[in-house]
Amino acid sequence: MASVAELKAAIDAALQQIGDGQAAVQAASEKLAEAQQTLAGALEGSGHSTVDAAQASLSQAAQELEECLAATLAAVEQAQLYVSTL
Amino acid sequence: MSIISDLGAQVRAASDDLPIALVVEALDRLTLASERLRWVRQESVDPLGVPELSAATEHAETAGHALRLAQDQLATYLAAIGLGRDGTPAARPPGPAGERPGPPAAEPLAAPRRVAAGPAGRWWAVRVAELFDRRDAPAVEPDREITDAEELLRRVTTGVRSGDRGRLQTELRAVEANVGLGLASVAPPVLRDLATTLLGHPPRAADLPRLRREVGSRVTDLLPNLPPAVLETLLSRVCRMPPPKNPVEQPHPADPAVAAGIVTGLLMQRLGVDQRPVTARAPRDTHA
Numbered sequence: 050m051a052s053v054a055e056l057k058a059a060i061d062a063a064l065q066q067i068g069d070g071q072a073a074v075q076a077a078s079e080k081l082a083e084a085q086q087t088l089a090g091a092l093e094g095s096g097h098s099t100v101d102a103a104q105a106s107l108s109q110a111a112q113e114l115e116e117c118l119a120a121t122l123a124a125v126e127q128a129q130l131y132v133s134t135l
Numbered sequence: 136m137s138i139i140s141d142l143g144a145q146v147r148a149a150s151d152d153l154p155i156a157l158v159v160e161a162l163d164r165l166t167l168a169s170e171r172l173r174w175v176r177q178e179s180v181d182p183l184g185v186p187e188l189s190a191a192t193e194h195a196e197t198a199g200h201a202l203r204l205a206q207d208q209l210a211t212y213l214a215a216i217g218l219g220r221d222g223t224p225a226a227r228p229p230g231p232a233g234e235r236p237g238p239p240a241a242e243p244l245a246a247p248r249r250v251a252a253g254p255a256g257r258w259w260a261v262r263v264a265e266l267f268d269r270r271d272a273p274a275v276e277p278d279r280e281i282t283d284a285e286e287l288l289r290r291v292t293t294g295v296r297s298g299d300r301g302r303l304q305t306e307l308r309a310v311e312a313n314v315g316l317g318l319a320s321v322a323p324p325v326l327r328d329l330a331t332t333l334l335g336h337p338p339r340a341a342d343l344p345r346l347r348r349e350v351g352s353r354v355t356d357l358l359p360n361l362p363p364a365v366l367e368t369l370l371s372r373v374c375r376m377p378p379p380k381n382p383v384e385q386p387h388p389a390d391p392a393v394a395a396g397i398v399t400g401l402l403m404q405r406l407g408v409d410q411r412p413v414t415a416r417a418p419r420d421t422h423a
Contacts, residue, residue: 127184
């Protein structure tokens with residue numbers, strides 16, 4: 050059976066991984082916003098349905114990244130709450 | 136550099152800079168974190184944030200799908216305005232004399248020289264035929280009326296509910312790869328709502344066996360060559376669980392998309408509905 054110290058160490062390691070994941074998601078969101086801006090400028094006035102679809106896909110990606118980050122925050126909160134009860 | 140080449144270069148550069156690698160890195164980190172928390176969870180009944188982390192992983196995966204889809208759509212656009220994938224003028228197949236690429240707004244989506252209509256776009260149709268065990272099925276005419284995954288999902292779910300397997304596989308094979316791959320983005324939220332309606336509560340880990348029972352054999356009937364791990368991963372995601380550990384091999388990109396569309400149709404058939412149910416979501420269920 051694992052000791053409390055081992056459980057805490059495992060959760061700490063998981064929290065570290067989540068933190069790294071959050072940093073990657075935030076960096077991805079920033080790069081995505083830059084790409085959206087570049088494409089919006091370059092393709093302004095296109096009206097081509099494939100351009101509209103690509104921009105919708107990018108918006109969806111941005112939304113998913115935002116929700117991903119929110120979910121990681123909730124996961125961290127839950128894990129930290131558990132650690133505080135150990 | 137001509138104006139159109141300059142435009143192509145800008146679009147290509149923006150497409151190449153899409154943060155797919157960062158999303159993959161985030162997914163790797165979140166997967167590692169999930170594994171550690173699952174280990175801890177073996178020692179505790181507390182959920183420990185595992186469902187939330189599974190939801191985060193699902194969002195990251197969907198973001199990755201959407202980014203790849205956008206890249207594909209931008210490549211299609213470049214091809215439609217007469218540029219290759221690197222933004223430079225592409226070699227054009229023979230066309231009517233005097234044919235010129237029009238301005239982007241005037242270029243019809245179904246232009247005959249679309250790259251996806253050629254061999255490069257056939258991988259999707261080939262894989263769909265394999266999944267349906269219809270490798271010898273005659274080639275289908277590309278259906279360029281379906282240009283978005285939402286419309287394809289409607290058609291797939293209608294096909295599943297009608298029980299017309301032949302029509303279903305024909306419609307799926309006829310779309311272009313970027314539209315078909317979009318099923319992997321648009322179907323999961325609908326699936327989750329359907330499963331919530333079926334179960335009477337948001338699906339969770341304990342509901343996985345029931346979902347398997349509800350759709351497993353029907354999926355096998357429709358897609359006899361779908362690797363079992365693909366369905367298991369899909370249903371695990373619906374239940375906000377991590378995917379099975381150590382899958383034997385990476386699935387073909389078409390597999391999760393086709394499976395998501397088919398399972399959505401099967402759950403609609405099971406529930407007797409023809410559209411996405413309206414479910415009351417708890418605040419945390421929007422991301423948990």
